[in-house]
Amino acid sequence: MKTPLLVFNDKGIYCEKADVYIDAWKPVDKVIITHGHADHSRWGHQRYITHHDNIPIIKHRLGDIEVVGVDYGETFSVNNVKFSLHPAGHIIGSSQVRVEHQGEVWVFTGDYKLDDDGVAKAYENVPCHTFITECTFGLPAFNWRPQAEVFEEINNWWLENQQEGRTSVLFGYSLGKAQRILKFLNPEIGKIYTHGAIENMTEVCRNLVDFPLTHKITRETTKKELLGNMVIAPPSAHGGTWIRKMTPYVTGSASGWMTFRGARRRRAIDQGFVLSDHCDWNQLLEAVKNTGCEKVICTHGYTDIFSKYLRSIGYDARTEKTQYEEVED
C-alpha cells in the first residue's frame, strides 16, 4: 500500500512526499498555514507559507518570522507535489490547502464557512478525492440564519440599550469575529469603542478591508463618553475589572455557541447572537457534497457524530485526532 498523500502525525498534518506540514502544532521546518487563529498558526516553525493577507496577521501575533506569501489559486510545487491555497471564507486571509500528486487531490479546509460575510474572501469549492474537514458545529442543532438578520438584531439591541441609557458590550473573538461585527455595526447609532487587543488586530486588518472608525479604550476614557455607545471586547474581558468602566452596561455575545441557551446562561451573558465563522450542519453537508469527494476525514469538533452520519449516507468517512481546539468562535 502506498503512503497516503497526507498523514496525521504527532506534529501536524504532514505531506511526506514534499516534506511539508500544514498547520503543525509542534515546531517543524516548513509549514503551510491556513489562517491566523492561534491553534492553526503556532510559534516556532522555521519557514511559513501562507496567503499574502494572512502575513500581517501572523506577524502581528508571532513577531518577525520567515514567511513566504502566495495568492489564491497560485500553484507551487515541491518534489512533484502541487500545492495551492483557496479562499475558506473563515476570516481575513484564511485558506483551504489543495494538495495534488499524480492526479490525486486532497483538500484541507482549515476552518471555513460557505456564506460570504463581506469581510473574508468568499469560500471556493475545490473538487477533490479526499476532503479533510473541520466540523466544529457538526450537529443538526446548528442552523445559521442569514447574517443580515443577525446584524439587524445587533443594531436594534444597541439602539434599545442606548435608549435605556446603557452601554452595549459585545464580546467577540479579537481576530475575525470582532472585525466582522465592526463591519456591519451602524455607526449612525453612536460611537464604537474597542478593547486594546481588538483595536490592535483591527488596525492590522485595516490595510486589507475598510472598517468604520473605532476608538480604543484607554485609561483616560471616561464612563460618561462611553455611555450609550458600543464596546467590542474579547470574551476574556467578561467578569474582569476592565468592564466595570462601562457601567451601566448590557452584555452580548456573538458566537455559534450562542445557539444553546445553556451556553449563554453559563457565561452570564444578557443577550446571545448566533453568529459563526464556521459551517453549520447543512453547510458542512453541502461542502462535502460539492467537492465530489469519496473520502472524508473529520479533524476537530463533533468528529465522531459527523463522520458516523457521513458513513450512514455512503461516504468513506473517518476521524483523525488533531490539536486544533474548540475555540470560542
Add this chain to the structure above:
Amino acid sequence: MKAFAQLIKTIDSTNKTNKKVEALANYFSIAPEADKVWTIAILSHRRPPRPVNTTLLRTYASELANIPLWLFEESYHIVGDLAETIALVLPNVESSTNKQLADFCQDLLDLKPQSEATKKAYMIEHWTQMDYYERFVFNKLITGGFRIGVSQKLMTRALAKATDLDEDILAYKLMGNWDPAKITFEELILEENKADYLSKPYPFYLAYALEGDLMDLGNPADWSAEHKWDGIRSQVIVRENELFVWSRGEELVTDKYPEFQEFVGQLPNGTVLDGEILAYPNNEIGSFKDLQTRIGRKNVSKKLLEKTPVILKVYDLLELNNEDIRKKPLAWRRKELEKLYTELRNEVSVFHLSEEVKFEKWEELVEERKHARAIKSEGLMLKKKEAVYGVGRKKGDWWKWKSDPFSIDAVLTYAMRGHGRRSNLYTDYTFGLWDENKEELVTFAKAYSGLTDKEFKELDAWIKKNTLDRFGPVRSVTPHHVFEIAFEGIAESKRHKSGVATRFPRILRWRKDKKLEDANTLEDLKALIPK
C-alpha cells in the same frame, strides 16, 4: 402565544430581577384574560399534563427534521434540553402562529386522550407553523419545566405590580387547588370568594441556612430553638369539620395520611397547624427512608399503615378560631399552640409537639446540635421570638442550622453532560469507592453540584482527554481524581449495587492533594450507617 413567547424570551435574556418583574408586569397588563390565568398556572407549576410522551416527541421530531433517531439523541445529549433540541433541529420556517396561549393549553388538555396518529398530526402541523422561539416555548409547555429564573414569588410580585393588590394576599389566593381551564382571571385574582378559602393553606414561611457565626444573632434570649425534623413540611387544616393536608409543594395530600382524620372533631374548626409529617414506626421517630414508603402511595394499605404510621410534629399555629394569626409574634403563637397541645395530646395520638430546646447561652446549642442525628433530627432551627409568620423565603427571622454532613473521599468513575446552563459540559458525575481488596471501584453515588464554574470547565477538559469508553451519553474515565463527597443521610439499600443509599450527595471539594489510593473504601462508608 406571540406575546407569551416574547415574554419568555425577554425574561430569558436578562439576569436582572427587576427587568424580569417589569416584563411580567407589562405582560399581565396587556395579555388576554385567559392567557394571564395560564401564565400564572405555568409559572406556579400547574401546566397541563403532558399529552405526548417524550419518546414519541423524539420520533416525530427526527422524522420531520429528516435525521436518524440516533443523531437526534446525540444532539439532545449535547444540547441538554429536549424542548430546545427539537426546536433547533426542525427546519426553519418563516411563519408564526396566531393562536393564543390559552388555546394551546386547551389543545394539550384535549390531545391527551387522542390516538397516536392524531397526536403526530397535531405536533407536525404546529411545529411547521412556528418560528424558532415559539416552537421552543410550545415544546416547553409539553415537556414542562420553564427554568427561566422566575420563582413563584417573583411572579407574584409582578402580578401585585400589575393589579395593585397586596403581594401576600395574592400569594394566598394562588395557593391550593384551582383549575386554570375553568377559572377566570377575575375569579382567581380579583374576586373575594369565601367558599374557596375553605381548603386554602397559607404560603409557607421558609428558613435560610445560617451563615456566619451563631453569636452574630445577638441576645440568645430573643431566640427560640427547636430541632429540625426530617420529614414532609405540611399544613394541616380543619375547617367546617373537614380535614385538608397540604405538602410544601402545594399538593393536597389528605388521602395519603388517613390517620390525620383523628384531628377532625378534636381540633376546633378554623385551625391551621404547620409542622412536619414524620414516620413513627414502633412508637419512635423513623427515618426519611421509612417515610418514603408512604409518600408515593395514593391508596394506603392497612398493612402499610400498621408498619409505618405517621405523626405530625407541630411547630406553629397559623389560624386559630378562624382567625389568621400569622401577624402575631412567634412567642404568642407558640403559647397558643402549647395550650392546644396540652388539651389534645391524649385525644389525638398523631399530634406531637416540636419541643423548644431551652438554652441560655449559644454554647448550649452547639452541644445540642452535636447529638441531633441520634434523635433523627437534621440539626436545629432558630426562630426569633418576636417574628411574624412571613411568606416564602426571607432572611433574618428564621434560620436553619443543619448538622455537618457526612463526608467521604471517592473517585470519579463516570461522567455525563449536564443540562440547562451546563449543556455541552461534563458536569454529572458518578463516584466510586474501593472494594475490600482495594482493587475495584464500586459505584456509590452520583453528584451534580459543588464545584465552581471554573472547576467544572477544568474537569470537563480533563474528561474529554481521559475517556476510556463511551456508553451512549456516558463516558467512563480513567480513575484518577479524588473528591470529597458530602451527604445528609445514609442507609442500607438493596436497590444499590454498593448496598448503601445516601441522601443529597454533592461534591464538597476537589481533593487534588489526594492520590487515587487515598480514596475511602466501601467499608468506611458502611461504618457511617447509624446502628
